Amino acid sequence: MIIYIIIFTFLMISCFFCLYRIGVGPTAPDRSVAMDILGIVIVCFCATIGLYTGKEYFLDLALAWALLSFIGGIALAKFLEGRKYDD
Amino acid sequence: MTISIVAQIFIFIGLAFIFLGCLGFIRFPDLYNRLQGATKCVTLGACSIMIGVIVNSGLTAMSGKAFMCMVFIILTSPTGAHALAKGSYAANVKLWYKSVCDKYAEKFQGKD
Numbered sequence: 001m002i003i004y005i006i007i008f009t010f011l012m013i014s015c016f017f018c019l020y021r022i023g024v025g026p027t028a029p030d031r032s033v034a035m036d037i038l039g040i041v042i043v044c045f046c047a048t049i050g051l052y053t054g055k056e057y058f059l060d061l062a063l064a065w066a067l068l069s070f071i072g073g074i075a076l077a078k079f080l081e082g083r084k085y086d087d
Numbered sequence: 088m089t090i091s092i093v094a095q096i097f098i099f100i101g102l103a104f105i106f107l108g109c110l111g112f113i114r115f116p117d118l119y120n121r122l123q124g125a126t127k128c129v130t131l132g133a134c135s136i137m138i139g140v141i142v143n144s145g146l147t148a149m150s151g152k153a154f155m156c157m158v159f160i161i162l163t164s165p166t167g168a169h170a171l172a173k174g175s176y177a178a179n180v181k182l183w184y185k186s187v188c189d190k191y192a193e194k195f196q197g198k199d
Contacts, residue, residue, distance in 0.1 A: 003090060010102050014109035021113055021121075029118055029175035033125070036167055037112060040129050040160065041105060044136045047153060048098070051140055054088065059140075059152035066159050073167035080174035 004052050011048065014041050032076040039069025094143035101135030104128045117183035118175055126168040133160050 018038040025031045043062045050058030090098065108128025115121045137157035141150040176191060 003095065007098065007102055010106050014105050017109040017113050027118065027175070027180050029171060029178065029180055030121070033118070033122055033168075033171055034112070036164075036171065037109065037125050037129055040133050040164060041109070043156065043160065044101070044105060044133050047136055047140050047156065050149065051090065051143060052088070056147075056149045056152065059149055059156065063152060063156050063159065066156060066163070070159075070163040070167055074170055077167070077170035077174035080171070081177040 004048075007048055008045075011041060011045050015045075029080055032073065032080070035076075036069060036073045039065060039072075043069075090139075090143050094139040097135050097139035097142060101132040101139065104132030104135065108132060117186070118180050119172060119182065122168055122172050126164060130160060130164040133157070133164075 015038060018034045018041060021034040022031050022038070025034060043066050046058045046062035046065065050056065050062070105128070108125045111124035111128065112121050115124050134157050137153045137160070140153040141157075144150045144153070182189060
């Protein structure tokens with residue numbers, strides 16, 4: 001039980017680091033990179049919660065979250081590069 | 088509920104990498120340094136945590152999903168970081184003022 005408390009505490013501290021960068025970040029790319037990193041940390045969070053509860057659907061949640069985070073990051077990068085969405 | 092010793096070792100390695108990557112993400116001075124520091128560490132940490140989940144849950148559907156998640160993170164996270172770095176360079180995000188060289192600009196100067 002103490003193992004899960006340590007894991008969740010450190011993952012939560014990492015999430016708050018990413019949230020700090022989303023709030024304070026000087027430019028827009030900083031915020032989008034922070035969203036990308038926060039997505040991966042949340043994927044790890046979902047996997048560990050799946051280990052804690054023994055339910056499988058948290059891994060489905062992690063897979064879906066990784067997909068959506070990647071799509072969002074790619075779309076933001078394309079928007080930052082100054083291209084339109086259809087080229 | 089309980090985690091085996093090997094899975095604990097993998098999960099704590101991954102946890103250390105994720106924590107240090109996110110610490111570097113708030114400590115580094117520049118967007119490109121932050122990308123460099125955070126993305127690689129967090130990718131490796133996520134893969135290590137997924138290996139821990141696979142080791143702990145044996146040959147079940149859960150470990151298959153964790154394996155798919157790991158492969159997907161390995162494939163997409165460096166791709167997203169590369170696209171974001173290129174896009175933010177095109178959006179004129181400045182380098183840190185103590186940066187010594189800019190190979191990407193030198194490459195385009197050589198072409199023109």
